[in-house]
Amino acid sequence: MKDFSHLYSNATKWAKASVIRELLKVTSNPEIISFAGGLPDPQAFPSKKINEMLNIVLKRYPFSALQYGATEGSARLKTELIKWLKKTEKIDVAPDNLLITSASQQALDMVSRAFINPGDKIVVTNPSYLGALQAFQSYNADIVGADSDGGGVVPESLEKCLKQIKSEGKTCKFVYLIPDFQNPSGVTITQERRKKILEIIKKYNTVLVEDSPYRAVRFEGNAPDTFYHLDGGKGNVITLFTFSKVFVPGFRLGYIAGPKEVIRKFVILKQSMDLCSSKILQLATMEYLRNGRLEPHIKRVVSIYKVKRDLMIKALKKYMPAGVKWTEPAGGLFLWVELPKNIDTEKMFPTAIKNKVAYVIGSAFYHDGSVKNNMRLNFSYATHEEIDEGIKRLAAAIKDYAK
């Protein structure tokens, strides 16, 4: 077979296969209870309503729904999103502040492409969403990790990172945060810290990429403001939203809110990335929003996931040996487990598989793989019975491994 090694670009060397996608293959055995994926509960999908919306769209727009669309996204969908952001987030945007994307991952790719030259500095939290790390690494970003705790990223640590970068005569191209129910930790940045962080972003003349896939999935308590709202349209924040967790991932739709100038650059990049996102799916989502279906649907998702979170925490308390800690997130899809320092969750993984349970190894969420004794557990996908049984198996695996 032909040898391609002299033809490949550097990007193929920088791009790493996703740990999760590879793990999911291992766990395709139906006997294994997997807390590894980040999949929404399919029982919550509004399949019937989606069918209705698609029927309406094909009746009302039989031609334009199936044609190429504008790269910027459907104007009709943007109209509904502007109302939605105003109502749910007190965010005021014009159509030119919005770009419809082929879900969050494309937005992460777009942000990387627009800002990162090979070797450029960016700042993320330790730990951070591995799909984002994967995108940044595929552009060969020089990633710096700021510390986080139960209140999210520590402002003083963030400032220290930015100061260090500046002292090297370099520019931090952006700071990447998931402020609400962070993936993987489940932690939310407090309101007080948000104000401090925004000041730091301005002081160091960089931009904040606010990734917000889970924000609407809140079980209790009041939400702090989005960074986008706090910034008041001054252009210091680019926010990534997606329909994957609050509606369905199968539509591959999300949207970016940001300064008009940046959105214009993104539109030009999207022209050569995929021309436009699916028009029929944009219109069906628009109808879903226009008919006021999204709000009650999110309430339903929240009630389903809250029960599952509670069950998982109950099971952790019931089964886990001493020395194991976990976060208790007020929303989202994930919680974060910390094992005693001497347990490397990657090395423990085969023992877990032997016990027929799976998780994502914690080191995958560290850009440098430095921390080994954590694991991310997803509580949205497994059934009630599987959550109890799976945590029981996981506790057994930890005891087995620690022996």
Add this chain to the structure above:
Amino acid sequence: MKDFSHLYSNATKWAKASVIRELLKVTSNPEIISFAGGLPDPQAFPSKKINEMLNIVLKRYPFSALQYGATEGSARLKTELIKWLKKTEKIDVAPDNLLITSASQQALDMVSRAFINPGDKIVVTNPSYLGALQAFQSYNADIVGADSDGGGVVPESLEKCLKQIKSEGKTCKFVYLIPDFQNPSGVTITQERRKKILEIIKKYNTVLVEDSPYRAVRFEGNAPDTFYHLDGGKGNVITLFTFSKVFVPGFRLGYIAGPKEVIRKFVILKQSMDLCSSKILQLATMEYLRNGRLEPHIKRVVSIYKVKRDLMIKALKKYMPAGVKWTEPAGGLFLWVELPKNIDTEKMFPTAIKNKVAYVIGSAFYHDGSVKNNMRLNFSYATHEEIDEGIKRLAAAIKDYAK
């Protein structure tokens, strides 16, 4: 407003706004007859059948259709594509030779990303599809143009380009061709030349990217073999197919056939580009294929476009002044008009708009913008009446401008 100039990457400088997308904005005036876009005729869209397929999919797969899918693409869709390629193109592939993409533009982006480092050499024909040039330029490829004539790219010219690159001690990362009903010229590469070209690709140890969006839209005559078939799975050819022209563009679906090793690299890139393409639309397309709907649908598209091509050629003969030449393509969506050397179609464009007709300027299809006296006309979108009236207006504009 915040200044972003210190934050942007080089990619934002290399990426150029698409001439067509900008032109389309100028021509949104409904009084203007536009031959500028590359839009399929929406009257040919099988909206009713698509509605049926979506209903079936949501009934049969209410959960998995709306969930995340495999990055590689739906295994069910691949099964149907393998049968389709075997039947229609005598192409034998395994599932690992295929990757489902978010249509052709994503495939062009993926090919660029996998092979081009900034400054790398690639070879295209003069002229070439501008969406491909835009993708290649956004990665800062150093593009070399080979000559083409009525039989497609001239093998001797292609070899000269590759020889020159080799003599400079450089590598041609790939050769990009649209062998059938080329965009913009409408020309098809002859069978004899295909064999020669494949030998040249092998001799210079590069790879051929065969872009094949229009191949199935053939009005008359026999199709030469695809390069993929001619290569017999030896790994010298990567072929890009799309459903945009033979089915609907609004689904944003296409597929790449290539060596397993290359497809594996593409899958890793796609993980960080958009995770996966829409599952529900992949399954609806799968049902359409499985029910044997695609073949009769293509026959219908062919019969509609053939009439339109004939009408456009008839109108050109009727209205155009002496000295104007055009290609007579045996398929596809476009023909290519050559005006006398002293007419610059970009400079003439305002005169055309004044005459309420639009086209794409020929120089947009030259990587160096060097040839000025051509225009691309699309015959698939306009109605019969518009084709006659539009060509009449275009002829008047040429006469006006040449005065």
